[in-house]
Amino acid sequence: MTQKSIDEVAATAVRAARPFARTPLHQRGAALVAVAQALEAAGSELIDIARRETGLSEARLEGELRRTAWQLRLFAETVVDGGYLDVRIDAADPDYVIGPRPDVRRMLEPIGPVLNFAASNFPFAFSVAGGDSAAALAAGCPVVLKAHSGHPELSRRTAEIVAEALESAGMPEGVFQLIAGQENGVALLRDERIRAGAFTGSTHIGRMLADIAASRPVPIPFYGELGSVNPVYATYADSALLEAFVTSMSGSAGQLCTKPGFLFVPEGADLTAVADTAASVAEHRLLNPGIGRAFSQRRDAVLGATGVTVLSRGEAHSDDAGQVYATPTVVSVDVDTLTQNRDTLLEESFGPLSVIVRYPDRESLPALHAELFPGNLTSTVHARAEELVDGSLTPLVDALAETSGRVLFGGWPTGVSVTPAMQHGGPYPATTADATSVGTAAITRFLRGVSYQGAPQELLPPPLRDDNPWNVPQRRDEPGHSHEWGSFVG
Amino acid sequence: MTQKSIDEVAATAVRAARPFARTPLHQRGAALVAVAQALEAAGSELIDIARRETGLSEARLEGELRRTAWQLRLFAETVVDGGYLDVRIDAADPDYVIGPRPDVRRMLEPIGPVLNFAASNFPFAFSVAGGDSAAALAAGCPVVLKAHSGHPELSRRTAEIVAEALESAGMPEGVFQLIAGQENGVALLRDERIRAGAFTGSTHIGRMLADIAASRPVPIPFYGELGSVNPVYATYADSALLEAFVTSMSGSAGQLCTKPGFLFVPEGADLTAVADTAASVAEHRLLNPGIGRAFSQRRDAVLGATGVTVLSRGEAHSDDAGQVYATPTVVSVDVDTLTQNRDTLLEESFGPLSVIVRYPDRESLPALHAELFPGNLTSTVHARAEELVDGSLTPLVDALAETSGRVLFGGWPTGVSVTPAMQHGGPYPATTADATSVGTAAITRFLRGVSYQGAPQELLPPPLRDDNPWNVPQRRDEPGHSHEWGSFVG
Numbered sequence: 001m002t003q004k005s006i007d008e009v010a011a012t013a014v015r016a017a018r019p020f021a022r023t024p025l026h027q028r029g030a031a032l033v034a035v036a037q038a039l040e041a042a043g044s045e046l047i048d049i050a051r052r053e054t055g056l057s058e059a060r061l062e063g064e065l066r067r068t069a070w071q072l073r074l075f076a077e078t079v080v081d082g083g084y085l086d087v088r089i090d091a092a093d094p095d096y097v098i099g100p101r102p103d104v105r106r107m108l109e110p111i112g113p114v115l116n117f118a119a120s121n122f123p124f125a126f127s128v129a130g131g132d133s134a135a136a137l138a139a140g141c142p143v144v145l146k147a148h149s150g151h152p153e154l155s156r157r158t159a160e161i162v163a164e165a166l167e168s169a170g171m172p173e174g175v176f177q178l179i180a181g182q183e184n185g186v187a188l189l190r191d192e193r194i195r196a197g198a199f200t201g202s203t204h205i206g207r208m209l210a211d212i213a214a215s216r217p218v219p220i221p222f223y224g225e226l227g228s229v230n231p232v233y234a235t236y237a238d239s240a241l242l243e244a245f246v247t248s249m250s251g252s253a254g255q256l257c258t259k260p261g262f263l264f265v266p267e268g269a270d271l272t273a274v275a276d277t278a279a280s281v282a283e284h285r286l287l288n289p290g291i292g293r294a295f296s297q298r299r300d301a302v303l304g305a306t307g308v309t310v311l312s313r314g315e316a317h318s319d320d321a322g323q324v325y326a327t328p329t330v331v332s333v334d335v336d337t338l339t340q341n342r343d344t345l346l347e348e349s350f351g352p353l354s355v356i357v358r359y360p361d362r363e364s365l366p367a368l369h370a371e372l373f374p375g376n377l378t379s380t381v382h383a384r385a386e387e388l389v390d391g392s393l394t395p396l397v398d399a400l401a402e403t404s405g406r407v408l409f410g411g412w413p414t415g416v417s418v419t420p421a422m423q424h425g426g427p428y429p430a431t432t433a434d435a436t437s438v439g440t441a442a443i444t445r446f447l448r449g450v451s452y453q454g455a456p457q458e459l460l461p462p463p464l465r466d467d468n469p470w471n472v473p474q475r476r477d478e479p480g481h482s483h484e485w486g487s488f489v490g
Numbered sequence: 491m492t493q494k495s496i497d498e499v500a501a502t503a504v505r506a507a508r509p510f511a512r513t514p515l516h517q518r519g520a521a522l523v524a525v526a527q528a529l530e531a532a533g534s535e536l537i538d539i540a541r542r543e544t545g546l547s548e549a550r551l552e553g554e555l556r557r558t559a560w561q562l563r564l565f566a567e568t569v570v571d572g573g574y575l576d577v578r579i580d581a582a583d584p585d586y587v588i589g590p591r592p593d594v595r596r597m598l599e600p601i602g603p604v605l606n607f608a609a610s611n612f613p614f615a616f617s618v619a620g621g622d623s624a625a626a627l628a629a630g631c632p633v634v635l636k637a638h639s640g641h642p643e644l645s646r647r648t649a650e651i652v653a654e655a656l657e658s659a660g661m662p663e664g665v666f667q668l669i670a671g672q673e674n675g676v677a678l679l680r681d682e683r684i685r686a687g688a689f690t691g692s693t694h695i696g697r698m699l700a701d702i703a704a705s706r707p708v709p710i711p712f713y714g715e716l717g718s719v720n721p722v723y724a725t726y727a728d729s730a731l732l733e734a735f736v737t738s739m740s741g742s743a744g745q746l747c748t749k750p751g752f753l754f755v756p757e758g759a760d761l762t763a764v765a766d767t768a769a770s771v772a773e774h775r776l777l778n779p780g781i782g783r784a785f786s787q788r789r790d791a792v793l794g795a796t797g798v799t800v801l802s803r804g805e806a807h808s809d810d811a812g813q814v815y816a817t818p819t820v821v822s823v824d825v826d827t828l829t830q831n832r833d834t835l836l837e838e839s840f841g842p843l844s845v846i847v848r849y850p851d852r853e854s855l856p857a858l859h860a861e862l863f864p865g866n867l868t869s870t871v872h873a874r875a876e877e878l879v880d881g882s883l884t885p886l887v888d889a890l891a892e893t894s895g896r897v898l899f900g901g902w903p904t905g906v907s908v909t910p911a912m913q914h915g916g917p918y919p920a921t922t923a924d925a926t927s928v929g930t931a932a933i934t935r936f937l938r939g940v941s942y943q944g945a946p947q948e949l950l951p952p953p954l955r956d957d958n959p960w961n962v963p964q965r966r967d968e969p970g971h972s973h974e975w976g977s978f979v980g
Contacts, residue, residue, distance in 0.1 A: 106910075415589070417589070419580040422596070
């Protein structure tokens with residue numbers, strides 16, 4: 001894939017937009033499955049490149065590729081089902097209560113060419129063929145993918161496979177394109193032909209891009225997934241819980257947006273299991289020298305903060321090529337230390353470092369959470385069986401639901417499943433626009449409503465026709481509606 | 491209703507947020523119906539104030555109040571139905587293809603306190619108790635309404651009625667509040683406790699507010715409905731069509747966001763019916779002196795543009811109080827004149843002024859439309875019966891659907907019905923975020939997704955519980971899903 005000019009890329013995406021939008025749903029679904037199959041067929045080649053470029057383990061990358069392929073299949077199913085189109089058909093009604101109403105039919109249509117920025121930490125699942133690409137293609141939008149510099153060869157090879165599979169499946173030429181370089185990404189984000197953007201990465205870069213998207217002459221939606229520290233609130237802390245915590249915070253060297261950055265435990269809990277478990281975790285390379293340097297600095301700052309008790313010092317050392325290798329660092333603080341050093345302690349640490357917070361009483365947690373953690377991808381509660389049913393946790397759960405995209409009971413936030421009900425997104429800074437980037441609801445980010453009034457059947461998109469050739473769910477509002485509203489009130 | 495400080499207003503809205511969000515759906519629905527009933531009961535009082543403050547006719551205001559009450563009832567029905575919650579329940583599945591999956595349940599929850607800016611031109615339907623308020627309250631969000639200065643007394647009285655009806659129906663205190671003054675509106679929009687904004691008005695003010703919302707430390711969604719010129723493409727122009735056009739563009743003195751600002755007709759069409767119809771339209775007061783002055787200037791600019799043929803000069807004169815009274819102004823131009831004077835001619839004229847464009851050939855219309863009208867609330871096609879079914883209009887309809895929220899076939903864009911399938915919103919500058927502000931889909935603007943993972947039934951919101959106490963639609967994804975995806979591809 002040779003690098004075209006940004007202008008050519010935008011023009012190509014626009015040319016592909018209308019024919020792609022008009023592709024019958026079952027063909028678009030089949031094309032997504034074809035991409036999944038092509039990725040699986042090239043699995044060992046892709047995983048070899050990914051291992052070299054990212055330092056992630058083979059097992060992790062195999063799982064990630066499986067998840068990436070499944071994601072495409074789940075979206076294929078979503079597309080073919082057609083429920084995501086939210087088809088509404090209002091029959092004409094001369095006696096409608098506010099005056100005669102015409103025949104009005106509404107569905108969600110593709111928003112147009114989408115620019116997605118790949119992440120470094122998931123070279124498959126949040127990169128070239130990842131969730132944002134799958135969701136935008138499923139929606140019927142041409143995709144331009146800005147490659148992450150952390151895995152350039154993998155990006156090129158994956159993009160070739162994706163583009164080829166789509167074209168072989170009969171999708172219009174240019175429906176998937178790859179670009180590289182931050183300058184090119186920014187230039188394209190400013191291009192009026194791009195109609196939406198998506199991003200997973202740092203708060204700093206994500207906010208910069210969101211601001212560009214919002215300040216264009218024609219602003220566009222920008223779905224950035226930025227920072228999250230995923231607090232966990234435990235009413236008890238036994239060694240099993242602490243071991244599981246260290247496993248979750250150190251998996252993939254803690255380079256996950258759902259890493260539990262904070263674990264709240266009752267004051268006086270025995271935390272010795274942390275050091276034992278952390279000592280058993282093998283060192284892991286960080287994704288690239290830049291991330292490694294940032295982690296080392298962040299770790300130094302946390303270890304040097306006043307009032308911090310070190311539970312596991314871990315280490316972070318670099319090789320000749322500047323790659324940083326780390327083992328888990330875990331510290332503990334009391335609540336006052338946390339609130340008095342929030343500038344140092346509250347920031348996300350991208351890497352294997354987490355903070356255990358010792359709290360004096362459970363009643364203070366809801367207000368403390370609301371103050372310290374206004375926007376997160378996840379929040380988690382660990383409580384004993386009886387506490388989960390006695391109502392005492394309701395204020396905490398309310399506070400978590402108001403500030404998080406996903407609230408967990410037991411378990412750990414890492415290892416996000418890809419399912420219809422998944423929410424991966426939350427109040428800012430978790431995401432710039434509070435939408436999900438994982439799960440089938442992610443498709444709604446790339447759709448816009450269009451109504452057709454008084455249209456002849458011949459000029460309606462197939463999902464809105466009475467003969468419903470694609471067999472999608474249609475919600476019909478029949479004449480006489482105006483007289484029914486009173487039935488549910490006393 | 492006395493003016494509280496902005497800080498108190500925000501604090502009150504936050505206090506109301508959680509109890510309001512937790513109100514059972516049938517109670518929230520009943521409260522919306524109670525507001526509708528209270529407005530109807532006060533109808534003659536409110537209409538008297540509105541006539542005096544806006545200059546709109548009694549018949550128009552009666553219809554608008556009926557529509558406003560209906561809008562609340564339709565949202566009540568939407569709330570009680572519960573389909574808008576998009577409930578998804580994924581059963582736990584130890585054999586899920588990408589690894590064991592937990593029980594995950596997702597629904598849409600209220601986004602939090604919403605700040606709505608009222609419009610001048612619909613003192614009921616897009617003002618205090620209008621569509622944005624109805625949608626946000628239906629979603630379960632406390633509303634702060636920034637009154638429009640064009641109808642202050644009506645705003646105060648309406649707000650009293652709304653707040654009282656909500657409180658009598660058992661909704662939390664402070665769920666609906668009124669503020670006045672642009673400075674207060676801007677200050678509250680900057681307040682971190684406000685979680686979304688909505689607006690109907692000018693492109694200038696709307697964009698300023700959207701930029702404020704986007705540049706906050708914590709950006710929020712801002713749903714502005716700004717400018718739209720609603721082009722109409724006719725393949726013929728007989729006197730019935732021209733009469734209907736003049737009726738539509740001059741209704742409510744052309745002060746409607748769906749006014750057809752441009753009518754494209756074939757070159758050589760006989761346009762004499764325009765002047766005859768326009769002459770029969772009685773003069774109408776514009777909403778306020780500011781709008782009157784702006785209209786007069788705009789009218790002078792269009793009448794003075796090179797290449798413009800005046801079909802109906804109309805007039806615009808002001809009284810001692812500065813109120814402007816106008817009759818319809820209609821001019822015609824050829825396509826070259828329009829494209830060469832786009833700075834003067836393309837801008838929206840808020841008032842009874844429209845432009846008829848004479849086009850040489852129908853084939854040029856799709857490209858011309860895409861170039862001149864990238865974002866509109868509506869676009870309309872008038873064609874003969876045989877043209878609607880022979881496929882020749884498909885390129886034009888594609889271009890209209892890509893640039894408009896609603897595409898009409900026959901009929902006129904004014905007189906927007908309030909129905910489940912209505913779309914009132916389109917690509918920028920029609921709206922700042924491409925969502926609808928009319929119809930039941932407007933509720934989605936004020937919702938955010940939240941997932942609950944592994945939650946005990948006791949801690950789930952009622953719509954996600956297995957016993958489904960509110961009887962809402964639940965989409966369940968059962969174990970074994972992973973083996974079904976292949977069934978639809980060959």
